Amino acid sequence: MEETPLEHERRAKVARWRSEGREPYPWSFPGRAPTEEVRARCATLSAGQEAEGAPVRVAGRLHALRVHGGTAFADIDDLAGSLQLILRADVLGEEAYRAWRSDLDSGDLIGAEGRPALSRRGEPSLVAGRLELLAKAISPPPEKFHGLQDVEERLRRRYLDLLSSAESRARFRARSLLVRETRRFLDEAGFLEVETSVLVPVAGGGTAQPFTTRSNYLGEEVRLRIALELALKRLLVGGLERVYEIGKCFRNEDLDVTHSPEFTMLEAYWAYADYQDMKGLVERLYARLAARAATLLPELPAAQEAARSFEAGFQTVDFVDELERRSGISRLLERTPAELRDYARAAGSTVPDDSPPGVFLDKLFEHHVEPHLVRPTFVMDYPAVTTPLAKRHRSRPGFVERFEFYYRGMELGNAYTELNDPDEQFRRFEEQLNARAEDRFVYDEDFVQALRYGMPPATGIGIGVDRMVMALTGTASIKEVILFPLVRTRTP
RNA sequence: GGGCCCGUAGCUCAGUCGGUAGAGCAGGCGGCUCUUAACCGCAAGGUCAGGGGUUCGAAUCCCCUCGGGCCCGCCA
Numbered sequence: 023m024e025e026t027p028l029e030h031e032r033r034a035k036v037a038r039w040r041s042e043g044r045e046p047y048p049w050s051f052p053g054r055a056p057t058e059e060v061r062a063r064c065a066t067l068s069a070g071q072e073a074e075g076a077p078v079r080v081a082g083r084l085h086a087l088r089v090h091g092g093t094a095f096a097d098i099d100d101l102a103g104s105l106q107l108i109l110r111a112d113v114l115g116e117e118a119y120r121a122w123r124s125d126l127d128s129g130d131l132i133g134a135e136g137r138p139a140l141s142r143r144g145e146p147s148l149v150a151g152r153l154e155l156l157a158k159a160i161s162p163p164p165e166k167f168h169g170l171q172d173v174e175e176r177l178r179r180r181y182l183d184l185l186s187s188a189e190s191r192a193r194f195r196a197r198s199l200l201v202r203e204t205r206r207f208l209d210e211a212g213f214l215e216v217e218t219s220v221l222v223p224v225a226g227g228g229t230a231q232p233f234t235t236r237s238n239y240l241g242e243e244v245r246l247r248i249a250l251e252l253a254l255k256r257l258l259v260g261g262l263e264r265v266y267e268i269g270k271c272f273r274n275e276d277l278d279v280t281h282s283p284e285f286t287m288l289e290a291y292w293a294y295a296d297y298q299d300m301k302g303l304v305e306r307l308y309a310r311l312a313a314r315a316a317t318l319l320p321e322l323p324a325a326q327e328a329a330r331s332f333e334a335g336f337q338t339v340d341f342v343d344e345l346e347r348r349s350g351i352s353r354l355l356e357r358t359p360a361e362l363r364d365y366a367r368a369a370g371s372t373v374p375d376d377s378p379p380g381v382f383l384d385k386l387f388e389h390h391v392e393p394h395l396v397r398p399t400f401v402m403d404y405p406a407v408t409t410p411l412a413k414r415h416r417s418r419p420g421f422v423e424r425f426e427f428y429y430r431g432m433e434l435g436n437a438y439t440e441l442n443d444p445d446e447q448f449r450r451f452e453e454q455l456n457a458r459a460e461d462r463f464v465y466d467e468d469f470v471q472a473l474r475y476g477m478p479p480a481t482g483i484g485i486g487v488d489r490m491v492m493a494l495t496g497t498a499s500i501k502e503v504i505l506f507p508l509v510r511t512r513t514p
Numbered sequence: 515g516g517g518c519c520c521g522u523a524g525c526u527c528a529g530u531c532g533g534u535a536g537a538g539c540a541g542g543c544g545g546c547u548c549u550u551a552a553c554c555g556c557a558a559g560g561u562c563a564g565g566g567g568u569u570c571g572a573a574u575c576c577c578c579u580c581g582g583g584c585c586c587g588c589c590a
Contacts, residue, residue, distance in 0.1 A: 026523095026541095026559095027524090027542090027559065028524055028540075028542095028559090029524080029542075031541060031542075041516050056557055070548085071546095086550070086552095088548095088549050088550065088553090089551075089552090090546060090549060090553085091516070091545075091546040091547050091551095092546085092547040093546095093547040093548065093549080094547090094549090095548075095549050095550065095552085097550070098582095104531095104548070107548085108548080110547070112547080122570055127540090127541080128540070128541095129540095141548055141549075141550090142548045142549095143548055143550080145547070145548085145549080147548095147552065159526075160540095162524055162525075162540055162541075163523035163524095163525085163537090163540085164524085164525050164526085164540095164541055164550070165524090165526050165540070166525090166539070166541070167538095167551045168525075168526045168527085168539085169525090169526085170525075171525085171526065171527090172521090172525090172526095172582085173582070173583060174521090174581070174582045174583080175582095177582090186525095205572085205579070228589095228590065229589085229590060230589060230590080231589075243568085273589070275588075275589040276588070276589070276590090278589095279584090281589070312559080333520050370586080370587090371587085372587060372588080373588090380590085381590080384590065409590080430565095436590085444533080449525075451546075452532095471553095479562085504564095507583090509581090510580095510582090
């Protein structure tokens with residue numbers, strides 16, 4: 023690996039430390055308190071005052087070092103905050119002070135022990151009586167003020183993004199805690215978390231292109247799942263009644279601001295309930311998550327706004343009514359497929375002529391309605407044509423019991439009253455097979471077999487976890503909520 | 515798949531009409547005991563993404579390649 027002159031300089035410092043018998047990469051730093059705690063202890067001090075009592079130990083990454091002759095100010099970052107260390111020649115000793123002043127580089131991980139104090143200018147600080155190098159950084163961190171601006175570098179080397187951006191750390195921490203909150207919510211509602219297979223013989227539950235690979239053991243081609251649906255419904259047949267899974271799904275398609283080939287899906291299935299029950303569950307889940315995000319990210323306007331929006335509750339619109347209203351096209355359901363296709367074309371879609379009519383309706387909806395679904399919105403009751411896994415509507419012929427929900431023009435999830443009639447399921451799969459010239463859709467025979475044993479009436483939902491985090495943290499691109507998004511391998 | 519844009523020092527960015535490479539931060543040396551994007555002085559740091567072409571002369575113009583971004587299309 024190439025070494026820059028800066029790195030050479032830092033490596034020389036490591037060598038010097040070692041030659042003096044000091045370890046630049048020690049094993050631990052016990053008894054360390056979060057910087058937050060020191061800041062809290064400073065709250066009762068007045069400017070220039072030092073706290074009484076036992077010294078405190080803190081550790082973190084050196085972010086800036088301001089040297090003023092016999093005093094130096096060092097800012098360190100840890101997970102949740104940052105803290106100024108005050109290094110003084112008269113506290114550390116002249117010789118030690120001089121050594122630290124020249125040995126420390128930004129990016130170094132250091133530990134300090136000392137007393138909390140407010141600086142004369144009122145900055146919460148720790149007056150360091152002892153310092154320890156915990157890990158020497160050979161490569162310098164990104165520029166301290168602007169941070170890492172290069173989008174490519176941020177994605178390829180996420181550690182640099184995280185170590186230089188408190189905002190990025192806060193976003194990914196929020197993601198983790200929101201997922202934890204989701205689990206807590208579903209656990210409390212009596213759902214059982216399960217893990218089903220990522221490697222499957224048939225990638226069902228959608229029509230997206232799967233990734234394929236090969237099992238040496240089986241000597242067969244296997245696929246990465248594109249959805250969780252068919253596995254979880256089998257568990258309903260098996261009597262697990264309320265199940266959910268949060269896990270990676272894979273679709274061999276393009277990456278854009280709302281799609282990633284590898285993404286995290288939450289699906290939940292609830293026996294003896296229908297899509298109206300699921301609507302209530304979604305409303306309660308999002309109210310809770312948005313409130314949580316708002317407290318996690320108090321300085322983020324988008325998080326505060328999301329909390330207000332979801333607390334106010336969802337509006338409910340009807341798919342066909344809303345589409346007719348927004349597009350100005352009347353009697354949509356009486357239109358011929360050719361008419362619908364022409365409307366879709368006029369809306370800028372290039373769908374093939376032989377697409378099923380439901381596809382045209384979806385395109386029209388995407389174009390005319392989706393951008394307007396800014397506040398939390400349930401879109402209810404879809405025409406049956408594009409939804410082979412949902413149950414027919416109890417009172418509207420030609421419709422299925424399905425809703426999607428939206429926020430800020432982005433689809434966040436999709437729910438049905440689940441189809442559990444094995445014969446009708448078989449027919450719907452057949453229709454889907456016939457509707458497509460290319461055999462992208464392989465139907466899952468064993469799933470129909472499972473339904474023959476009886477699946478309880480149930481509702482189910484799929485929620486894109488990445489999009490959920492985007493919505494609640496006000497993040498515009500899915501790549502910014504995925505730690506290591508898929509990027510092309512660099513060829514030298 | 516189509517269109518537009520970007521790639522210059524470790525990082526953040528300038529670079530005019532084609533005239534031979536600039537700043538800030540970081541790093542080095544020196545100064546400074548309350549700064550917080552600290553400050554002041556000195557010195558150093560370049561495969562201008564890569565390759566080819568036009569030209570007396572290319573970071574700059576043209577072509578190709580690589581990587582990335584945005585928009586459109588496709589992906590229920």
